[in-house]
Every structure is written in structure tokens, then in C-alpha cells.
Amino acid sequence: MEIILKYFPDLTEEQRKQFAALYDLYTDWNSKINVISRKDIENLYEHHVLHSLGIAKVIQFRPGTSIMDLGTGGGFPGIPLAILFPEVKFHLVDSIGKKVRVATEVANAIGLKNVTFRHARAEEEKRTFDFVVSRAVMPLADLIKIIKKNISSKQQNALPNGLICLKGGELEHETMPFKHKTVIHSLSDNFEEEFFKTKKVVYVPI
Numbered sequence: 001m002e003i004i005l006k007y008f009p010d011l012t013e014e015q016r017k018q019f020a021a022l023y024d025l026y027t028d029w030n031s032k033i034n035v036i037s038r039k040d041i042e043n044l045y046e047h048h049v050l051h052s053l054g055i056a057k058v059i060q061f062r063p064g065t066s067i068m069d070l071g072t073g074g075g076f077p078g079i080p081l082a083i084l085f086p087e088v089k090f091h092l093v094d095s096i097g098k099k100v101r102v103a104t105e106v107a108n109a110i111g112l113k114n115v116t117f118r119h120a121r122a123e124e125e126k127r128t129f130d131f132v133v134s135r136a137v138m139p140l141a142d143l144i145k146i147i148k149k150n151i152s153s154k155q156q157n158a159l160p161n162g163l164i165c166l167k168g169g170e171l172e173h174e175t176m177p178f179k180h181k182t183v184i185h186s187l188s189d190n191f192e193e194e195f196f197k198t199k200k201v202v203y204v205p206i
């Protein structure tokens, strides 16, 4: 938890409580339904919560922004971002029902009011959003094909609407459909821990 305050020192009391509660909630749920590698649960704050919040080092979403988290699993990056941006609406989608259940239970337990959930393949989601966020779901080119239909043309943020995803070192092997427009941000610029050395935030305006 200290690592969250190290990089996000201005959290409200409520946000601190919500982040602090995640450890016990995920430890408990993860023992029943696997959403994080069991060996990695002790790294929850660094590898999962702070990693998710890396998106906030690229863009500060304005109040009223709507965001879909495609393939949220147990709620990453959607739940940490929903804590950080209480006035932004998040829609968490995953094709595996029991993972959506974990995300829902965790969000309810910490009283998140700005999150909705859907058990479906993202291909079936027809609503539009300002941004789609995603971590560890599928190659960039496949993500773009699926979410083109979901990006609203109405702009309300400093960056144009589009896709923002968290990627690791595997990026070199990916094809970049919108290469000229794509912005790659290295999280090692923001977070000094070894884990972030190869981690990127990839932004594609759509």
C-alpha cells in the first residue's frame, strides 16, 4: 500500500481506505477464484494496482468521462482507476463470468459507485465510451478491431478518445495498425521499481 502513496500522495482518506482494503479482498477471493497468479498476490500493490494506475501518468480523465475496461478479469486496470477517478464512469467487461463476479464483489465491498459490469465478449458490447482501457488481453491489432465501434466521437478530454493499454516487453513483436498515431509511454519514467523497466502504456487515438 505504501507504494501507492509514494506515487499518488494526494489521495483522499476514502481512497486510501479503498486501496488498503484491496489486499484482504483479493487474497480472499483469489483463493476461491483465480484472478491473479497465486505466487503474485504478495505483489498485488506493485504489479497489479500501481501498474493499473500507470494509465493515470499518461492522462488525467476529466469528470464525466466514460471508460470500458476490456477483459478486466478480476478488475485490472478498471478497479484501481475507478478508485483514483471517482467522477469517471467505468464499465468492466469480461467473457468469464466468475472473474466478473470477483470484480463485482471487490467493487461492492469498497463501496465503488462509478463502476458497472458485464459478463460478455467485448465483441457483443455495443455502447460507446470515451476510452477503452485494457491489460494483458490480446494483441493491439485485435483490440483495435473490436473496439473501433465502441469509441464515441464526442470529445471531452485533453487527449482525443481512443484505446489505452498496458503492455510489457512483448510489444516489439506486435504489429501497429496506427503506427503514426500511436504514442508509447515508458512507465520506467514514472516508477523506479525493476518491474516497470519493460512496462509501457500504449495510446492509440481512434
Ligand SMILES: C[S@@+](CC[C@H](N)C(=O)[O-])C[C@H]1O[C@@H](n2cnc3c(N)ncnc32)[C@H](O)[C@@H]1O
Binding pocket: 035, 070, 071, 072, 073, 074, 075, 076, 077, 093, 094, 095, 096, 099, 120, 121, 122, 123, 134, 135, 136, 137, 138
Ligand atoms: C490474462 S487475463 C487479464 C485480466 C486483467 N485485465 C488483468 O490484467 O489482470 C485476460 C482476460 O481477458 C478476457 N478476454 C479475452 N478475450 C475477451 C473478449 N473478446 N471479450 C471479453 N473478455 C475477453 C479473459 O476472459 C480474461 O479474463
